Amino acid sequence: MRWSNFLSTRPSLEAAVKEVAEKSLELLGATADLGLVFISSAFTSEYPRLMPLLKEYLPETIMIGCGGGGIVGMDENDKPEEVEQQIAISLSLAHLPEVAIKAFHISAGHLPDLDSSPDLWCNLIGVPTADQPQFIILADPFFTKINDLLQGLDYAYPNSPKVGGLASSGLNGQGTGLFCEGRFYQEGTVGVSLSGKIILETIVAQGCRPIGKPYRVTEVERNIVLELEELVSVDQVVSDGIKQSPLEALQNLVQNLNEKDRKLAENSLFIGIVRDEFKQNLEQGDFLIRNLIGVDPKAGAIAIGDRVRTGQRIQFHLRDANTSAEDLEMLLQRYQREVGLETISTNNAAGLMFSCMGRGEGLYGKPNFDSRLFSSYLNVPISGFFCNGEIGPVGGSTFLHGYTSVFGICREPS
Known part of the structure; x- marks a missing residue:
C-alpha cells in the first residue's frame, strides 16, 4: 500500500x-x-x-x-x-x-x-x-x-x-x-x-469539554427534556433523589462557573449525550455533542438538537479555541x-x-x-x-x- x-x-x-x-x-x-x-x-x-x-x-x-x-x-x-x-x-x-x-x-x-x-x-x-x-x-x-x-x-x-x-x-x-x-x-x-x-x-x-455534573434524563418528549436527576457519579443518583427541571440545573451550573466560562456559556453552550449506557468512567469522546437549541422558561425545559431517551445521561459542555x-x-x-x-x-x-x-x-x-x-x-x-x-x-x-x-x-x- x-x-x-x-x-x-x-x-x-x-x-x-x-x-x-x-x-x-x-x-x-x-x-x-x-x-x-x-x-x-x-x-x-x-x-x-x-x-x-x-x-x-x-x-x-x-x-x-x-x-x-x-x-x-x-x-x-x-x-x-x-x-x-x-x-x-x-x-x-x-x-x-x-x-x-x-x-x-x-x-x-x-x-x-x-x-x-x-x-x-x-x-x-x-x-x-x-x-x-x-x-x-x-x-x-x-x-x-x-x-x-x-x-x-x-x-x-x-x-x-x-x-x-x-x-x-x-x-x-x-x-x-x-x-x-x-x-x-x-x-x-x-x-x-x-x-x-x-x-x-x-x-x-x-471540540468540547464537560462542565458541572452528569444528569440522568427522567422525563422527555422527543428532543424536549422536561426533567433531570443529578448524578454524583456516572451511575449513582444522589441519596436524596432530588429531581429538577433542566433550566434549574442550568441556572445552578452557570452560577458556579468562573467568569470566563460564564461568559463563554452565553454563546458556546452545548449538550453532550452519553452513547455507551454501560460505561462508568466518562471521558471526552464518550459524548455525542448536540446544540442546545432552546429554553422554555415557563416549563423549565430545554430543547436539544437530537432525540433523547428517558434514562440517558447528559452533561453540559463548553466550546472554544483552547x-x-x-x-x-x-x-x-x-x-x-x-x-x-x-x-x-x-x-x-x-x-x-x-x-x-x-x-x-x-x-x-x-x-x-x-x-x-x-x-x-x-x-x-x-x-x-x-x-x-x-x-x-x-x-x-x-x-x-x-x-x-x-x-x-x-x-x-x-
Whole structure:
C-alpha cells in the first residue's frame, strides 16, 4: 500500500489539475488505484470540466471527490496546508493492491425504507456485508436523507467505519458539487467502499469539554427534556433523589462557573449525550455533542438538537479555541497509545480531514492548526476539505456533526 497527495493553488484549472496529477503520481511511484479530489468552490463554474481533465492523467483510477469552501492538502514543502476561501485543488492517490474498491452515487429517491432488510442496503452499495467494507462518504449539503443513509449503512454494515462530510461552498454562496467515476453531480451522495487489506480508523474531535455534573434524563418528549436527576457519579443518583427541571440545573451550573466560562456559556453552550449506557468512567469522546437549541422558561425545559431517551445521561459542555485544540490533542495522544505508530510511515498510510467551516483560522486565529497538529503525531500525507457537516462515529454509531474535525486514518493492518 502506498499513498500520496499534492495541493495546487494555481488559478488555471488546467494548470492546477496538471500539477496535482503529475506531482501525486510522482510521489506515489506506483499505479494509482484510488483517487480522492477536493476542489475549491472558487472553481464552481468549471466543476463539469474537472473529471475529464483528471481522466487524461488517470484514466484507470477509481475517483470520488467534492467541492469545498476550504481545501486541505500537502504543499510543496511536504507540510499540510489549509487553503480557506481561495483557489485550490487537493489530490490524493493510493496504490491498493490487495483492496477491493467500489465507488457509488446515491440519490435520495433510491434509498430503501429504514424498515427494509440489510440486503436492500447492501444491494444499493453493491458490496456484501461479509466483505467488511470501510466507507468514505461525501454528500450534497441539501441531501435531506443523509441521516437515513447513515442509519441504513450502520444497520447493514454495523462494524464498518464511515467518515466524510457534506460538500460546502465559499462565502459567496456558490454551488456545491460531487464527483464520482468521471461524472459531476449536484445532488445526492457519492462514496467509496474499501474492502480487504486496509484499516480505516477514526478520530472525531468535537471540540468540547464537560462542565458541572452528569444528569440522568427522567422525563422527555422527543428532543424536549422536561426533567433531570443529578448524578454524583456516572451511575449513582444522589441519596436524596432530588429531581429538577433542566433550566434549574442550568441556572445552578452557570452560577458556579468562573467568569470566563460564564461568559463563554452565553454563546458556546452545548449538550453532550452519553452513547455507551454501560460505561462508568466518562471521558471526552464518550459524548455525542448536540446544540442546545432552546429554553422554555415557563416549563423549565430545554430543547436539544437530537432525540433523547428517558434514562440517558447528559452533561453540559463548553466550546472554544483552547478547548478544541486540547480535545484534538488528547484524542491524538490516545490514538498514539492505543494503536502505536511504529507500523505507520510516510508512504504506507494517509490521513483524511473533514473539518467544519466554523473551525480553521476563524476559530484559532491562525491557519493550518488542525492539520498540522494531526501531522505532528502522524507523519503521513493528509487531504480533505472544510464541510457543511462532518460524518464520523461516536459510541459505535455514525452521526452527522457540526463544529467538528473528523479524521480518517487509512493504513495497512499490522
